[in-house]
Amino acid sequence: MTWMTDVRTLVAALAFGVSIVGCGDTTSPRSPMPSASANLDKGRSNQGDEDDDADDETIYDQTDFLGNPLVSEVTIAKANHALYNRTQPYNTATFLPQTAGFVTGVAGRPAEYAAVLGSVLYPDMLVVDPSKSPNTAGWLSWALANGWGGRRLTDDVVDTGLIAIFSSLLNPTGASCAPGQLPLCTDNVGANDVPFSSTFPYLAAPHS
Amino acid sequence: MKKPKYRRGWLVPALVAGGLVAGLATTNRLRASDHQDTPEVELSPRYDVNDVYAFPAPTPGRTVLVLGTSSPITPAKTASFTFGTKDQELYQVKIDNNGDAKEDLVFQFTFTGAAGHQRVTMHGPARPNEVGTANTLLGGKKTLAGPTNTVLGSASGIQLFTGPRDDPFFIDLEAFFRVLPDRKPSTGPLSQITQGPLTFRPAGQAVDFVRGFNDMAIVVELPTSMLVADPQHPSKFGVWGTTSHARGN
Numbered sequence: 200m201t202w203m204t205d206v207r208t209l210v211a212a213l214a215f216g217v218s219i220v221g222c223g224d225t226t227s228p229r230s231p232m233p234s235a236s237a238n239l240d241k242g243r244s245n246q247g248d249e250d251d252d253a254d255d256e257t258i259y260d261q262t263d264f265l266g267n268p269l270v271s272e273v274t275i276a277k278a279n280h281a282l283y284n285r286t287q288p289y290n291t292a293t294f295l296p297q298t299a300g301f302v303t304g305v306a307g308r309p310a311e312y313a314a315v316l317g318s319v320l321y322p323d324m325l326v327v328d329p330s331k332s333p334n335t336a337g338w339l340s341w342a343l344a345n346g347w348g349g350r351r352l353t354d355d356v357v358d359t360g361l362i363a364i365f366s367s368l369l370n371p372t373g374a375s376c377a378p379g380q381l382p383l384c385t386d387n388v389g390a391n392d393v394p395f396s397s398t399f400p401y402l403a404a405p406h407s
Numbered sequence: 408m409k410k411p412k413y414r415r416g417w418l419v420p421a422l423v424a425g426g427l428v429a430g431l432a433t434t435n436r437l438r439a440s441d442h443q444d445t446p447e448v449e450l451s452p453r454y455d456v457n458d459v460y461a462f463p464a465p466t467p468g469r470t471v472l473v474l475g476t477s478s479p480i481t482p483a484k485t486a487s488f489t490f491g492t493k494d495q496e497l498y499q500v501k502i503d504n505n506g507d508a509k510e511d512l513v514f515q516f517t518f519t520g521a522a523g524h525q526r527v528t529m530h531g532p533a534r535p536n537e538v539g540t541a542n543t544l545l546g547g548k549k550t551l552a553g554p555t556n557t558v559l560g561s562a563s564g565i566q567l568f569t570g571p572r573d574d575p576f577f578i579d580l581e582a583f584f585r586v587l588p589d590r591k592p593s594t595g596p597l598s599q600i601t602q603g604p605l606t607f608r609p610a611g612q613a614v615d616f617v618r619g620f621n622d623m624a625i626v627v628e629l630p631t632s633m634l635v636a637d638p639q640h641p642s643k644f645g646v647w648g649t650t651s652h653a654r655g656n
Contacts, residue, residue, distance in 0.1 A: 259497040259651035261540035265456040266647040285540050287501075288647055289508040322508030324645030325461045327470070329631045333463030341643065349461035349646070352473075352575045386579040387610045392618035393573050399464075399558060400568035400626035401471060402575050405488075406619050 261285050266324035268338065268356040288322035295321045302364070316363060319343070325350050352395045352402065358385045453477070453491040457622055458576055459500070459648040464628050466562075472500050472514070474625040474648040475575065488571045490525055490555070490623055493517035497542065497651040498625060502532065504636040504644040509538050512634065515545055516569065516625055518555070525555045527569045532633055542651055565629040572624040580616035582607045 263284050283294065295317045302313035319342040331347040338356055341348025350356070361384050393403040453476065460473035476490075476498070490498070497517060501510035512532040518525050529552065530545040537543065553559045556570035585603030607613060632638035 387613035403573035
């Protein structure tokens with residue numbers, strides 16, 4: 200898996216004290232709820248279509264939000280979950296410290312690693328670098344392997360998350376994620392139950 | 408077979424907490440923490456965003472965006488496959504392309520009609536009326552519209568598919584609940600799981616719990632140039648998905 204290469208890249212970056220991420224939003228928290236009444240009538244032109252009838256005034260309040268898989272709620276206390284679901288990726292200032300505290304305090308990772316992990320995961324969105332080769336696409340590869348990033352259907356994000364938190368690979372000593380020693384580094388489910396399609400819409404047909 | 412609800416976003420924290428419980432046995436705070444989802448999403452699983460994907464299309468210069476939602480996360484043969492309709496729900500994919508983690512472009516997807524006969528309307532990518540968590544419909548000219556469960560648009564422009572698909576996620580959820588049984592659901596087969604060793608099952612014995620599951624997918628493919636701030640000099644962009652509930656409904 201390319202992830203292992205990515206991890207080693209990360210470890211190398213840590214060992215050399217290299218800051219590999221630079222687009223974190225470090226500004227103070229902003230209100231996640233801008234005035235909902237400000238722009239209600241802006242830019243509308245009802246096409247007379249039945250689908251568009253009688254909805255111009257409707258305000259939709261965010262119920263759920265997901266950027267990075269597994270991560271957004273990983274280190275956020277239950278009490279803050281509802282708040283998290285009603286934020287946006289610019290929640291960095293509010294939630295990154297909780298993530299960093301979780302990685303160090305609960306998972307026992309070095310503070311330096313927590314800082315790197317936090318800066319990769321926040322702002323919480325899937326980052327794509329389209330200037331890179333599509334062949335380098337994969338979750339977090341934009342940060343860890345100078346890649347295209349994004350998230351592929353085939354990415355084993357469960358193992359990635361487990362490794363990130365539990366593996367001693369993330370320790371500068373570079374030890375391996377040995378079965379038995381670190382049994383939580385993989386769930387041993389490495390692929391989807393059915394193959395993905397090579398053509399649009401790529402997700403496999405529904406089970407019937 | 409009735410499948411229990413679960414919330415994949417909590418799996419890793421729960422595992423971390425479980426590891427800590429095992430290692431320190433003094434983690435009352437974490438053990439007491441409850442990793443169930445928010446009551447609103449739990450009660451209204453159509454609003455649960457399962458997964459968001461962004462990956463290169465096979466055709467160079469094109470990108471695929473996927474918003475996977477539950478309806479709820481149910482096994483095959485459910486009769487209730489449906490998206491939330493626009494009188495209640497708005498689905499969005501949001502794009503930041505100038506590095507401030509605020510949406511510069513949004514895709515809005517709304518649905519009408521009953522299960523099995525739903526139609527989708529897509530607006531965007533376009534600059535949103537509002538940045539943030541209280542949103543209104545873009546209105547104006549539709550990007551695409553048509554029946555669900557159908558490929559809309561063109562392979563050289565914007566393509567859209569909405570409808571049930573195989574749930575692309577994979578995980579040994581049963582093993583997970585053996586590691587941390589206090590995260591198991593209160594009903595269904597998984598509720599019977601009891602504490603096991605703090606390890607996953609070995610390769611060959613592990614089971615993808617989500618095998619055979621479907622979800623409600625929104626899949627868009629389009630030229631990557633439509634997502635970046637400057638098509639001549641494409642630079643990083645961020646992707647996230649949201650669901651929203653119509654205020655007052």
